Amino acid sequence: MQPLSFEQLLNLDTTKHTDHEILDFIGELFDLALDNNDVRGIDKGIELASTLEYSNLSNQQQIFFNYYLANGWSSKRAFNRFQTTESWDFDQEELSKELFHLRSCISIEGFEEAQAELQCQIYTNLGNHFSHVGRFVEAQEYWNKALAVISYFPMALGNIGVGLFYYAGCLHIESHKNIFIHYAHGFLKKALALKKYLHPSASEPFKQLLNNIKGQWPKEFLNSNLNVAFDLGKNKQLREYREWGIENKLYLNPLNDIGALEISSHDCLHLPSMTVKLDATPKYHTLFNQIKQEYGTARFLYYEGTQLPKQSYSDKDVGLVDTLDYAEYSYNVEKVKIAYRLIFSLFDKIAYFLNEYLNIGMPKNKTSFRVLWHEEKKGRCLRSQFMGSKNLALRGLYWLSKDFFDKDHVHAIAIEPEAKELADIRNYIEHKSFKIKQYGNWGELEDDFTYSIGREEFEHKTLKQLKLVRAAIIYTSLAIHHEELGRKQKNTVPMYLPDMPYDYKR
CATH class of the missing domain: 1.20.120 (Four Helix Bundle (Hemerythrin (Met), subunit A))
Incomplete structure (x- = not known):
């Protein structure tokens, strides 16, 4: 069948096509809508999706269906909200629908057997979504899942760099910020080394951010081998516990989100400096x-x-009956x-x-x-x-x-x-x-x-x-x-709260 033009797709008669053909048309509409900068293609693709009989699709087709729709809602958000004050709205239909369809992709049986590139793109898009809404800690996990499928997937590498850069902007420990920037620089360089596999719409923002970093941090620092070693202790049990903690990224330390760094093996996260009344309690x-x-x-x-x-040994004294069900x-x-x-x-x-x-x-x-987030009255x-x-x-x-x-x-x-x-x-x-x-x-x-x-x-x-x-x-x-x-700054008297000694913990 001859490829249909954008205008033909916009006026498509669904009664003349199978569900499988309509699925392909949905993907084409979303791509052409971006190429033509025309939101009508997004709306038509979403409309076509509602006419499909989802249960008639195979598992692999359902993955593509949800992948296409996630991209469609993401594009619609870009058309509707890009560089507007509404882009910061906590509640956005487009973001909710995008997340729903991305999660649907990875929950479908057989996702692990889907094309490796498709798995990587879905995981990368999930990471991008999480980072965009402010869940930048969890975003790292999805990007790393993409790299677990294809270790050199450039979109994941680049977005890890972008994510670390914006994560750094939220931190209140200056030394942590610099370490984040160092690693962001490294990931962006890795992604751009694979530039031939990147679409210009992705490679250009990566390049701009990399140049921004180079313009603000010394070259010697960015290209150095950071010392992230830390004494995990001489006690074998303590070392094993700390190694397990950093490997699973379980320390209350933002550096642990970069990876299993020894330097992140302690819960150093505290509240930032806060301004309170002089007679306030902590x-x-x-x-x-x-x-x-x-x-x-x-x-x-x-x-x-x-x-x-x-x-x-405490279990020796707890007598139980065997209910014969492997409890x-x-x-x-x-x-x-x-x-x-x-x-x-x-x-x-x-x-x-x-x-x-x-x-x-x-x-x-x-x-x-x-x-916490919604009013208790009707409508919430x-x-x-x-x-x-x-x-x-x-x-x-x-x-x-x-x-x-x-x-x-x-x-x-x-x-x-x-x-x-x-x-x-x-x-x-x-x-x-x-x-x-x-x-x-x-x-x-x-x-x-x-x-x-x-x-x-x-x-x-x-x-x-x-x-x-x-x-x-x-x-x-x-x-x-x-x-x-x-908050508005007023005349303040600094007060420092010391660290609690380990010996105080009994």
Whole structure:
């Protein structure tokens, strides 16, 4: 069949074509819309998508369907909002739809068998989306997933560089900023060394940013071999714990997002400098200390429960009956369950912090991470405190909140696919019957009474939530930094809070 022109595609009669042909037309329309700078192609492609019978498509075709639509909504956002004040809106239909379709791609059975380049592009686009909405910590994971498929994929390399550059702009530790810039420079150079594989629309921005970096930082620094070594300790157990922590990017240290750097093997993240009244108590630092300590405890409990599978002598005295269904009960299992509960409680403590700091006005006994962002009245519109905000890390927290199950479906379109299951697990651990099994079915409700899940799957979900709350804690610190920079400066008296000695911890 002869290729159709842009105008022919805009006036397409779908009754004369199969679903498979229409799928190809959707991809062509989105490409031609950009080439012709004509948003009509985007609207027509989205319209055509609604006429398809999705269930008639094979799994691989469904991946392409969602990939095309994610690109379409991304392009529509560019047409509607590029370089406008609306580009900073926390709520954007285009962003929600784009995320929905990108996540749909990777959740389809057989995604790992899709073309390697397609997998890389989808992972890269997910990283770009996360970085754009302010979830720049998590963006790194998606770009690195692309590199795990093709280690030299230039779009992922370049966007890691871009992401690190803008991440650096949110930091409040100057030495960390410089290290981020050094690595951003390196990734951009790697991407541009593969320029022949890049579209000019990508290579030019990479080149401009690289030149910008070269113009602001000394050449000797950018081309040097940074010393990121750090003494992990002489104690073998401590070294192994720290190595595991940096490998899994679990330290409250932004440098850990660059990679498994030894220098990132400590939780050095604190609140930024803050301006408060002279008679104010250090209430924000008190709560942030609590959040950090509880996070560190959850991390170590998870480590002990999964990486040090020694039997505990305390279990000798706990007599149980064998229910003959391969259920597992042990001190180590309980450590992971405690970690899971701790993790979920930390999100609400972050909401409690933000409610007070941003003067949101929610009753203290009703604050939660899910409901912080919207008015309680009918319609649940975004609170005025967040409208017009250009606080990237705060926007990241808002978009992270979309990944929590909300019975009112405020975030239904962009919700994390596992959100309801994760909420159910917490509910059953806290209040109902919950069982971890070595074999058999898992992730299901047995006899409408007990939630059952496999041990490996539960540990995987707990680690995922551990990484999520780590990102949220980092966003919180950086969001406060942005807010403090925007506050009117008055005559102040500096006050320094010293580090708490290790010996104080008993």
